[in-house]
Amino acid sequence: xxxxxxxxxxxxxxxxxxxxxxxxxxxxxxxxxxxxxxxxxxxxxxxxxxxxxxxxxxxxxxxxxxxxxxxxxxxxxxxxxxxxxxxxxxxxxxxxxxxxxxxxxxxxxxxxxxxxxxxxxxxxxxxxxxxxxxxxxxxxxxxxxxxxxxxxxxxxxxxxxxxxxxxxxxxxxxxxxxxxxxxxxxxxxxxxxxxxxxxxxxxxxxxxxxxxxxxxxxxxxxxxxxxxxxxxxxxxxxxxxxxxxxxxxxxxxxxxxxxxxxxxxxxxxxxxxxxxxxx
Numbered sequence: 538x539x540x541x542x543x544x545x546x547x548x549x550x551x552x553x554x555x556x557x558x559x560x561x562x563x564x565x566x567x568x569x570x571x572x573x574x575x576x577x578x579x580x581x582x583x584x585x586x587x588x589x590x591x592x593x594x595x596x597x598x599x600x601x602x603x604x605x606x607x608x609x610x611x612x613x614x615x616x617x618x619x620x621x622x623x624x625x626x627x628x629x630x631x632x633x634x635x636x637x638x639x640x641x642x643x644x645x646x647x648x649x650x651x652x653x654x655x656x657x658x659x660x661x662x663x664x665x666x667x668x669x670x671x672x673x674x675x676x677x678x679x680x681x682x683x684x685x686x687x688x689x690x691x692x693x694x695x696x697x698x699x700x701x702x703x704x705x706x707x708x709x710x711x712x713x714x715x716x717x718x719x720x721x722x723x724x725x726x727x728x729x730x731x732x733x734x735x736x737x738x739x740x741x742x743x744x745x746x747x748x749x750x751x752x753x754x755x756x757x758x759x760x761x762x763x764x765x766x767x768x769x770x771x772x773x774x775x776x777x778x779x780x781x782x783x784x785x786x787x788x789x790x791x792x793x794x795x796x797x798x799x800x801x802x803x804x805x806x807x808x809x810x811x812x813x814x815x816x
């Protein structure tokens with residue numbers, strides 16, 4: 538048998554027979570060092586997206602618009618409330634109060650200084666939040682001092698500031714100080730007195746003044762008398778909690794103008810707990 542006949546015979550063995558078993562042809566081996574065939578490139582042309590670029594469905598657009606309008610309506614109502622713009626301005630643009638940290642101020646005249654946060658200016662609509670931030674930055678400890686110089690401002694903010702002072706165990710005094718910690722007299726009137734009352738110990742700096750008056754609201758009320766009584770009740774409850782005599786509320790209710798308390802009166806009301814004699 539010739540070589541061609543033998544090759545034809547082997548080819549017939551590999552060929553599938555309609556009635557015989559299927560014979561699998563031998564695997565083709567890849568030459569050594571040859572690179573595997575590359576995968577077909579992913580189509581990125583327009584034919585891959587028969588309808589052009591991706592388009593959001595109607596419902597996804599509708600839901601997005603509803604969410605956006607909900608946020609916008611909420612922001613509108615928040616900013617349309619009374620004093621909302623003033624609160625936003627004081628929080629994000631310019632605070633109505635200023636502060637200075639004094640490393641060592643001789644508050645009680647003992648010659649031993651203590652860390653002090655001096656604050657001054659009008660008590661605004663966001664002053665309580667501003668005050669907490671300044672306290673955290675100043676890193677005051679219990680027994681450290683808050684030095685006040687203010688003509689007053691928002692009553693509710695002042696009460697929150699006073700509560701914060703009491704919760705942290707700080708003392709208060711009315712005055713101003715230079716960078717060396719030297720104290721000079723100043724004044725604290727109206728709502729500032731509530732901040733001062735928050736001190737665990739309330740020092741009376743010689744020459745400094747405390748002023749009180751009747752609190753009123755600038756917003757028209759259906760029953761202003763009832764609103765005045767409610768405010769007086771709130772002030773009375775706050776002062777009683779801080780250990781101040783109820784006679785301070787009587788002094789407030791007697792006049793709408795500032796009434797400056799004498800050192801003797803402030804001491805009798807327990808508004809001042811520790812007078813500081815001049816050096």
